[in-house]
Amino acid sequence: MSDYTFDKTLTLPFEKVLKWQKAIYMGAGxxxxxxxCVADHLVTADARGVYSHGIMRTSIYTSA
Known part of the structure; x- marks a missing residue:
């Protein structure tokens, strides 16, 4: 496993991520x-620093 660290943090506007997440879930049916509802909960989790319950779950929730 490689040893890689991020030297920059990416900060995105809450409303923009919320809109993007909602579109993903609607696209999944x-x-x-x-x-x-799902987008709000996941984006809020990320905003609160609870990344394990945030948008990282998108691929899991949208896979059939």
Whole structure:
């Protein structure tokens, strides 16, 4: 395993990430209301620093 560290942090606007996440879930077949709910919870988790319960789960939740 390589030894790599990030030297920069990427900060994105909350609302932009929320909109992007909602679009992903709607594209995966969720209703707008369900997509909004899931996106809100995951983006909020990331914003609070609980990354294990944040948007890193997107690929898991959208895979059939």
């Amino acid at each position: 969720m209703s707008a209301a369900d997509a909004q």
